[in-house]
Amino acid sequence: MTVFKPSHEEQNKSSSGTVLSRRQFVFGASAMLALTTIPFSKNALASAIGQSLTQLSGKVFDLSIDYKTVNFTGTPARATVINQLFPGPLLRWKEGETVTLRVKNNLDHDSSLHWHGMILPTEMDGVPGLSFAGIKPGETFEYKFPVKQSGTYWYHSHSGFQEQTGVYGAIVIDPKEADPVVFDREHVIMLSDWSDEAPETIYANLKKQSDYYNYSERTMSDLFSDIKKQGLVNTWRARSMWNQERMSDRDISDVTGATYTYLMNGNPPAQPWQALFKQGEKVRLRFINSSAMTIFDVRIPGLKMTVVASDGQNVQPVTIDEFRIGVAETYDVIVEPKMEDAYCIFVQSIDRSGYTVGNFTSDEMFTAKIPDMDPMPILGHGDMGMNMEGMDHSKMAMGSDSMSGMEGMDHSKMAMGSDSMSGMEGMDHSKMAMGSGSMAGMEGMDHSKMAMGSGSMTGMEGMDLSQPSMVMPTLGLAGYGSDNEIKHLDSENGPQVDMQSGMPQSGLNDPGIGLRDHQANYNRKVLTYADLKGLHPTHDKRQPTREIQLHLTGNMNRYMWSINGINFADSAPLELAYNERVRITLVNDTMMIHPMHLHGVWSELETGDPDYIPRKHTVMVQPGSKISYLVTADALGQWAYHCHLLYHMPGMFRKVVIK
Amino acid sequence: MKNFNSLGFTLVMATASVMSSLSYAGAEDDPLLSYVAIDQLEKGLESDDPISFSFQAWVGYDMDKIWLKTSGEYQNSDDQDLEVQALYSHAVAPYWDMQMGVRRDIKPSPSRDWLVLGFQGLAPYFFDIDGAFFVGEKGQTSIRLSIEQEWLITQKLILTPEFEMNAYGKSDDELSMGAGLSDINAGLRLKYEITRKFAPYIGIDWSKKLGATADLARDNGDSISNSQFVIGVTAWF
Numbered sequence: 006m007t008v009f010k011p012s013h014e015e016q017n018k019s020s021s022g023t024v025l026s027r028r029q030f031v032f033g034a035s036a037m038l039a040l041t042t043i044p045f046s047k048n049a050l051a052s053a054i055g056q057s058l059t060q061l062s063g064k065v066f067d068l069s070i071d072y073k074t075v076n077f078t079g080t081p082a083r084a085t086v087i088n089q090l091f092p093g094p095l096l097r098w099k100e101g102e103t104v105t106l107r108v109k110n111n112l113d114h115d116s117s118l119h120w121h122g123m124i125l126p127t128e129m130d131g132v133p134g135l136s137f138a139g140i141k142p143g144e145t146f147e148y149k150f151p152v153k154q155s156g157t158y159w160y161h162s163h164s165g166f167q168e169q170t171g172v173y174g175a176i177v178i179d180p181k182e183a184d185p186v187v188f189d190r191e192h193v194i195m196l197s198d199w200s201d202e203a204p205e206t207i208y209a210n211l212k213k214q215s216d217y218y219n220y221s222e223r224t225m226s227d228l229f230s231d232i233k234k235q236g237l238v239n240t241w242r243a244r245s246m247w248n249q250e251r252m253s254d255r256d257i258s259d260v261t262g263a264t265y266t267y268l269m270n271g272n273p274p275a276q277p278w279q280a281l282f283k284q285g286e287k288v289r290l291r292f293i294n295s296s297a298m299t300i301f302d303v304r305i306p307g308l309k310m311t312v313v314a315s316d317g318q319n320v321q322p323v324t325i326d327e328f329r330i331g332v333a334e335t336y337d338v339i340v341e342p343k344m345e346d347a348y349c350i351f352v353q354s355i356d357r358s359g360y361t362v363g364n365f366t367s368d369e370m371f372t373a374k375i376p377d378m379d380p381m382p383i384l385g386h387g388d389m390g391m392n393m394e395g396m397d398h399s400k401m402a403m404g405s406d407s408m409s410g411m412e413g414m415d416h417s418k419m420a421m422g423s424d425s426m427s428g429m430e431g432m433d434h435s436k437m438a439m440g441s442g443s444m445a446g447m448e449g450m451d452h453s454k455m456a457m458g459s460g461s462m463t464g465m466e467g468m469d470l471s472q473p474s475m476v477m478p479t480l481g482l483a484g485y486g487s488d489n490e491i492k493h494l495d496s497e498n499g500p501q502v503d504m505q506s507g508m509p510q511s512g513l514n515d516p517g518i519g520l521r522d523h524q525a526n527y528n529r530k531v532l533t534y535a536d537l538k539g540l541h542p543t544h545d546k547r548q549p550t551r552e553i554q555l556h557l558t559g560n561m562n563r564y565m566w567s568i569n570g571i572n573f574a575d576s577a578p579l580e581l582a583y584n585e586r587v588r589i590t591l592v593n594d595t596m597m598i599h600p601m602h603l604h605g606v607w608s609e610l611e612t613g614d615p616d617y618i619p620r621k622h623t624v625m626v627q628p629g630s631k632i633s634y635l636v637t638a639d640a641l642g643q644w645a646y647h648c649h650l651l652y653h654m655p656g657m658f659r660k661v662v663i664k
Numbered sequence: 665m666k667n668f669n670s671l672g673f674t675l676v677m678a679t680a681s682v683m684s685s686l687s688y689a690g691a692e693d694d695p696l697l698s699y700v701a702i703d704q705l706e707k708g709l710e711s712d713d714p715i716s717f718s719f720q721a722w723v724g725y726d727m728d729k730i731w732l733k734t735s736g737e738y739q740n741s742d743d744q745d746l747e748v749q750a751l752y753s754h755a756v757a758p759y760w761d762m763q764m765g766v767r768r769d770i771k772p773s774p775s776r777d778w779l780v781l782g783f784q785g786l787a788p789y790f791f792d793i794d795g796a797f798f799v800g801e802k803g804q805t806s807i808r809l810s811i812e813q814e815w816l817i818t819q820k821l822i823l824t825p826e827f828e829m830n831a832y833g834k835s836d837d838e839l840s841m842g843a844g845l846s847d848i849n850a851g852l853r854l855k856y857e858i859t860r861k862f863a864p865y866i867g868i869d870w871s872k873k874l875g876a877t878a879d880l881a882r883d884n885g886d887s888i889s890n891s892q893f894v895i896g897v898t899a900w901f
Contacts, residue, residue: 134689166691208691210860212726213699213900217860224816225823249788251759500727500755560758562786565694565726572693645689655693 057278058175058193058270059090062097069109070116070140070162070172075199077266077273082201084171085112085162091271092195092295093160093174100155100181106148108140112167115139118148119163120176121333121602122317122622125150127642130604132163135643135660139164155180156317157193157291157335166204168651169297173197177291178317185540186313188289188339192280194363196292196330196352198265198299199273208652211259211564218261221356221381222253246386252504254384256561256596257518259652260298262359267299269352269361274375279364284345289313291337294330297651300355300598300625302329302520303336304529305348305365306376310338312532316621318607319540326529329355329517331600331625333649336532340365347371355519355598357381382519388596390506390629480588483548484615486511486633487590492554497570497594503560505594512627513612517598534610534625534632539617543609545637546616549588552633553579556592557599557626557648557657566648566656573658579646581638581663590633593626599653600625603661605644609635623649638663698723699900704853706867706896713892714739722753729753731763736771746771749780760785767798774838776800790814805833820857824867826850835876840884842876855898862899869894 068087075084075091087093098104110116117139119131129150133139140146155178162172175193200207210217231240247254272278282288290310294301304310304327311324314337322339330336342348342365350363357378364373481488493505516523516531523529559566568576581587589608591601600623601608607620611633618635626632640663647658700721707715718735731753736746751765760783767778782796791811798806810828817823828849835843853867872889873881881888 132689163690204691205695209695209697212697214860220819222816222819224818226817248790251786251788251790500758500760503758562759563726563755573689574693647690651691654690658689658693660689 056271057280058092058095058195059088060095060097061088064098064102065105065107066096067107067109068093068118069111070118070167071111073171075171077199077268078201080201084199085116085167086171087118087174090174091171092197093172095175095177095193096160098152098176098178100152100178103149103151107145108148109145110140110142113142115141115164116162116167116172117146117164118160118172119604120148120150120158120160122158122335123150123176124153124605124607124640127605127640127644130642130644132604132645135645152178154178154317155184156314156319157293157337158317159195159293159295159333159335161295163645166208166297166651168295169198169200169204169207171199173295175291175293175295185319186289186337186339187287189286190282191289191291193270193291193293194278194280194350195270196294196296196299196301196361197268197271198260198296198354199268200260200264200266202264204297204651207260207264211652215259215561215564216253216256218259218263219253219256219356220261220263221255221257221358223255250389250504251562252389252596255381256384257356257382258298258300258354258358259564259597259650261356262354265299265354265359267301267352267354267359267361269350269363272361272363274359274361277362277364279366279369280350281369282340282342282365282367284342284367286341288340288342289337290340290350291335292330293335294332296332298332300329300331300600301352302327302355302379303350303352304328305340305350307346307348308340308342308365310340312536313337313339313540315537315619316623318620320619321538321540321617323532323536324530325532325536327520327523328532329520329625331598331623331649332651333600333602333623334621334625342367345371347373349373349375351376353378355382357519379519379523384518384596384628387510387630388518388628389504390509390594480549480552481633482615483546483586483588483635484543484611484618485613486513486611487552487554487588487631489552489554489590491592491631493556493594494569497556497558499570500563501560501565501567501572502558502570502594503562504596505556505558506592506629506631509592509629509631512593512625512630512632515627515630517625517627535612537610537612537619537621538614539619541617543616543618545586545609545635547586547637549586549635551585552588552590554590554592555579555659556594557601558594559597559653559657561595561597564652566653568657568659572656573647573660574656576659578643578660578662581636581661583638583641583663585638587636587638588633589636590631591624591626592631593628596628597650598625598627599648599650599657601647602649603636603644603646605640605642605661605663606636606638609637611635694726696723696725701900702898704896704898706865706869706894708869708892708894710892712739713894714743724753727755729761731765744771745769751780751782753784756783757785759787763796772839776804776836776839778804778806803834804836807831817854822855822857822863824851824853824855824865826853832877835880837880840877840880840886842878842880844875844877846875846877847871847873851894853894853896861901862897864897865895867894867896868892 073084073086074081108118117131117133128136129148130136158176160174161168175195266273269278309324311322313322316335345367347366350365353360362375514533514535516533520531523531556569558570602623608624609618610621644661646661647654702719704718714737716737720733722729722731731751733749738744747769749767751763753761753763756762763782765780767780769776778798778800780796780798784794787793793811795809808830812826815823830847831845832841832843849871851869853865855863855865857863870891878888
């Protein structure tokens with residue numbers, strides 16, 4: 006739905022100069038239309054077919070979750086939808102009001118709606134098993150909560166895999182006070198991925214063959230061209246690490262364009278969504294990534310974008326050409342088209358297996374040219390948590406196959422850094438672990454001892470392993486992230502974990518795989534998390550009193566996902582004391598990005614300025630990297646904390662209890 | 665007292681764990697899945713070449729599965745091979761499953777029963793490995809190792825070299841099996857994945873009897889090596 010919200014000054018400035026030329030064009034075009042008839046009009050019609058979101062506003066909303074037959078691929082398929090809309094209705098709220106949402110479940114299974122990023126009472130959060138029992142078939146649940154924030158958010162089912170099949174919609178909350186962001190017009194752009202396959206089938210396929218959807222694997226012709234370019238010896242060297250570790254440097258997305266059709270506001274690229282602007286307007290584009298599994302790279306060739314909000318929260322404006330949006334993140338950008346023209350809102354999946362587009366135009370008759378996709382990213386050593394070039398691979402911490410005793414050539418289990426880099430005594434993990442234990446005192450060390458005692462053989466059993474490592478001795482200052490050593494737990498050893506990052510680097514300044522060379526190659530400024538600074542001063546200026554280090558772990562080949570090597574089913578809750586200020590450092594011990602979403606409280610991303618810490622609800626942790634954020638535990642109750650990739654979520658999940 | 669405390673702690677944690685697995689915050693992490701694979705189903709191009717097959721199936725969870733394997737060859741009613749293995753499979757390392765169970769060689773006659781201890785998984789350099797140690801009746805022992813790799817010519821056209829060897833602890837005169845390394849088999853198959861789950865292929869398959877087994881074959885007037893062009897399909901669901 007196009008919401009036109011004129012800022013009069015801007016409007017008057019632009020209209021006088023442009024209206025005439027636009028009318029002239031329309032006249033010309035329609036005259037031409039009459040002459041050329043069918044082919045041209047069909048073409049024009051095609052781009053106008055794209056549906057926009059339907060907006061509902063007010064304080065009381067009746068929503069129903071139903072089945073609906075959709076057709077995005079040429080084959081009809083069954084979706085689950087809200088109010089018969091795909092995506093669900095755009096809910097428009099006003100900060101300071103209390104909203105009531107009566108949600109009727111007409112599915113054969115339990116359902117739920119979770120208001121993603123909303124600060125609300127725990128029983129209104131919509132997570133079955135944590136906040137409430139879920140909505141049974143045929144039943145209606147009434148959500149009611151005060152709206153304490155403004156910005157761009159979204160909502161989705163937290164039951165089963167219903168997010169994949171369409172139970173999601175956008176939320177826009179108008180601020181109580183004057184919006185610090187000035188704009189003349191706005192569009193909500195909801196990105197998502199659709200598959201005709203049932204999500205349970207996708208999950209089962211991945212469990213049985215983890216590269217099922219990857220049609221970008223390295224082939225023999227890649228090998229020959231590498232040999233031709235680099236010579237046999239260098240190619241062998243470059244390949245051998247990946248081959249030894251049984252990992253693919255082409256393993257970017259678990260689920261790809263091989264089954265997905267990428268949608269913009271529910272429109273496939275063959276029938277693009279269209280958004281209008283008037284020359285000279287400041288247009289606010291509210292991007293929401295409501296995909297199940299797809300991380301997108303967004304750009305609008307020919308237009309600079311000024312990022313003004315992330316995850317609904319205002320940030321200091323930063324002007325960029327391209328940004329990566331993780332699953333569940335939102336970004337608001339301002340664009341100011343200076344010319345009557347059509348621009349392509351180009352959104353490519355991170356693995357370049359597909360894209361979706363929008364036609365952003367001053368006139369319905371203009372259709373922007375769709376650019377080519379960028380080359381597919383290829384993972385490097387840094388994405389496996391290694392920092393050193395030319396290091397001795399044989400000392401890396403990859404897997405823990407030595408348990409099997411079957412392989413002659415198994416060289417693993419030793420955390421990288423203990424032997425191979427003589428100059429880095431400080432990295433000796435065993436020494437550090439002891440050191441910190443004796444300094445930190447009883448509590449933390451006891452847990453880690455227990456973990457070692459029970460975890461070493463059984464791997465999955467010891468429940469006590471789920472205690473996160475409490476790292477005490479050196480807490481970095483608020484706003485600057487963690488200085489602590491990376492300590493791998495014994496619970497990370499076992500069949501469920503295939504990799505540990507030896508030397509994870511901060512993901513803060515990293516544009517991410519596939520984007521790192523865009524500045525150099527295309528002169529495109531790519532947003533990084535380091536660019537995000539809060540527009541408003543940091544709310545809670547206290548220093549963190551402790552740090553929780555969590556390792557995002559998994560086994561790609563078995564398609565098992567966990568935190569600290571322990572899946573949700575076997576984990577104990579993560580406990581936070583009410584009102585404590587705590588730092589969470591996430592260490593990614595896998596080669597995939599994990600967008601981590603903490604319910605109930607803000608994730609205050611430490612981007613280097615303690616006075617303007619940006620608040621997010623979902624934070625991407627880059628492959629083999631680490632990142633830190635602060636949390637003020639000011640919301641009592643039980644909260645979900647999980648990877649927002651839908652097929653990682655069942656395992657890579659923790660219950661957080663604030664009491 | 666201390667023991668009691670730790671027992672209490674364990675119980676509490678175990679209860680918590682059951683509780684948390686009941687909380688249904690999303691989809692099921694580790695659902696019961698089943699898998700049936702026709703790894704090979706092929707016929708030699710010559711009219712008197714046998715039909716041969718190799719199937720496997722499992723049902724289970726991430727860490728634990730019941731695994732069935734069967735393979736065989738049919739030339740005519742007098743000349744056929746058929747074996748079946750039923751195994752319990754447990755993940756022991758990131759890329760390895762340990763498997764134990766029983767095997768019955770139904771054909772040729774007389775049948776033979778074995779206990780199986782095997783391992784199956786992915787070795788460095790992407791070698792798919794299936795190796796097993798068998799203990800049979802009357803103290804017979806045997807080792808089998810199969811190795812396979814996939815070379816992608818394109819994303820869908822895949823060349824699969826494979827190699828298998830069998831060895832026996834002592835000879836089995838009834839089955840013309842000699843002690844020591846008894847046979848090796850090598851194949852090269854080129855498949856085209858029409859979908860991930862279905863691919864026709866063509867290939868060459870070569871096998872050779874060795875050592876005492878070869879001697880016994882010679883004595884019986886049987887050939888000790890065989891090679892054939894094959895055509896077949898591979899599929900799973």
